[in-house]
Amino acid sequence: MKLSPNTFAQLRDFLSHEYGLFFEASKVTFLENRILPFIEKLNCIDMNQFIAKIKEFPDQRRELLDALTTNETWFFRHPRHFDILREEILLPLIRARQKAGPREISIWSAGSSIGAETFSIAITVREALLDLPGWEARIIGSDISAEAIQRANKAVFSSKELNLLSPILMNRYFFPQSAEGFKVKPEIRSMVAFERMNLLDPWPNRVFDVIFCRNTMIYFHEGTKATLTERFFQALVPGGTFFTSATETLHWKGENAFEKIFIRGEYVYRKRTHGRPFVLYRFRTPADLLRALNILVKHNFEYQLLNIPQESPNQPRKAIFIAKAFQKKVEEVFANAALKASRREEVIRQ
Numbered sequence: 001m002k003l004s005p006n007t008f009a010q011l012r013d014f015l016s017h018e019y020g021l022f023f024e025a026s027k028v029t030f031l032e033n034r035i036l037p038f039i040e041k042l043n044c045i046d047m048n049q050f051i052a053k054i055k056e057f058p059d060q061r062r063e064l065l066d067a068l069t070t071n072e073t074w075f076f077r078h079p080r081h082f083d084i085l086r087e088e089i090l091l092p093l094i095r096a097r098q099k100a101g102p103r104e105i106s107i108w109s110a111g112s113s114i115g116a117e118t119f120s121i122a123i124t125v126r127e128a129l130l131d132l133p134g135w136e137a138r139i140i141g142s143d144i145s146a147e148a149i150q151r152a153n154k155a156v157f158s159s160k161e162l163n164l165l166s167p168i169l170m171n172r173y174f175f176p177q178s179a180e181g182f183k184v185k186p187e188i189r190s191m192v193a194f195e196r197m198n199l200l201d202p203w204p205n206r207v208f209d210v211i212f213c214r215n216t217m218i219y220f221h222e223g224t225k226a227t228l229t230e231r232f233f234q235a236l237v238p239g240g241t242f243f244t245s246a247t248e249t250l251h252w253k254g255e256n257a258f259e260k261i262f263i264r265g266e267y268v269y270r271k272r273t274h275g276r277p278f279v280l281y282r283f284r285t286p287a288d289l290l291r292a293l294n295i296l297v298k299h300n301f302e303y304q305l306l307n308i309p310q311e312s313p314n315q316p317r318k319a320i321f322i323a324k325a326f327q328k329k330v331e332e333v334f335a336n337a338a339l340k341a342s343r344r345e346e347v348i349r350q
């Protein structure tokens with residue numbers, strides 16, 4: 001049996017819309033292998049009926065999602081991220097909050113799979129805190145796959161999954177569990193909570209110091225990635241850090257509210273702490289906007305070009321933002337070129 005182009009499109013749109021999982025046309029065979037046995041098992045006569053059953057029955061939905069998601073993960077995957085977490089984020093944060101502020105650290109591993117990433121974060125936090133008294137860590141791992149969450153709660157891992165762990169950390173935080181592998185010790189398990197959660201659904205109202213969402217949004221459509229990145233931004237405290245995997249780029253360009261920082265050979269994203277004053281220049285026509293951009297490039301000014309709500313249909317969809325500190329110089333060069341912005345506003349941006 002095969003999926004016709006129409007049923008493939010119907011299924012692809014359903015999976016993308018409900019769960020964020022986006023399958024290109026090249027993945028049709030993968031989908032056929034995973035979905036057709038299901039359709040047969042549920043005795044569905046067509047895709048409409050299959051989709052209706054998946055929506056109605058949580059067990060079938062769970063089984064389907066387990067079959068479609070890739071849960072591959074391991075401890076300290078991309079180790080430099082954990083060096084950055086410890087040295088550049090946790091240690092300064094602990095120093096600052098020792099002096100003032102709540103002695104709490106909150107981290108979310110979104111798309112945690114079986115928990116290897118979440119426990120790696122917990123171990124890193126534990127190592128950074130050492131024996132400092134009175135500190136609390138709230139570390140959440142969440143995943144759409146019920147099977148993955150079940151394994152995460154079991155907290156037993158194979159030597160292959162633990163391959164990157166040093167013998168010291170192995171001894172400190174794991175004990176052998178028969179032939180199955182190694183179990184995470186209670187002191188680390190108690191720092192972590194796992195939740196089954198579809199990232200596309202509403203999230204509990206809470207904020208984190210750090211969010212990891214690595215190798216998870218790669219399956220999502222561009223628009224879904226952008227919306228999610230904005231939601232991650234909202235779920236961070238000011239100054240909070242967002243980690244995505246080294247091969248992923250952020251799709252939400254929004255108000256440039258994430259600062260892209262290059263540390264220890266990696267890019268991480270930080271939510272700006274304070275708003276900064278900018279001047280926004282609107283132009284009457286796209287030609288004027290283009291002229292302004294050329295002038296700024298010619299004079300080597302740093303600027304940002306961002307979407308704005310249009311006041312009239314012919315107005316350019318973008319405006320230029322310049323740091324307030326450069327306003328005088330920018331206006332001089334605009335005036336010399338006899339270029340006039342149609343409107344100028346001061347704005348404070350994150």
Ligand SMILES: C[S@@+](CC[C@H](N)C(=O)[O-])C[C@H]1O[C@@H](n2cnc3c(N)ncnc32)[C@H](O)[C@@H]1O
Pocket residue numbers: 019020021069070071072073074077110111112113114117142143144145148197198199200213214215216219
């Ligand atoms: C390859 S694993 C990544 C695990 C870990 N973050 C890492 O980098 O090693 C991707 C995980 O994303 C989860 N996932 C996919 N779509 C999701 C969604 N809509 N909501 C929550 N989790 C999702 C999958 O179930 C899978 O466990």
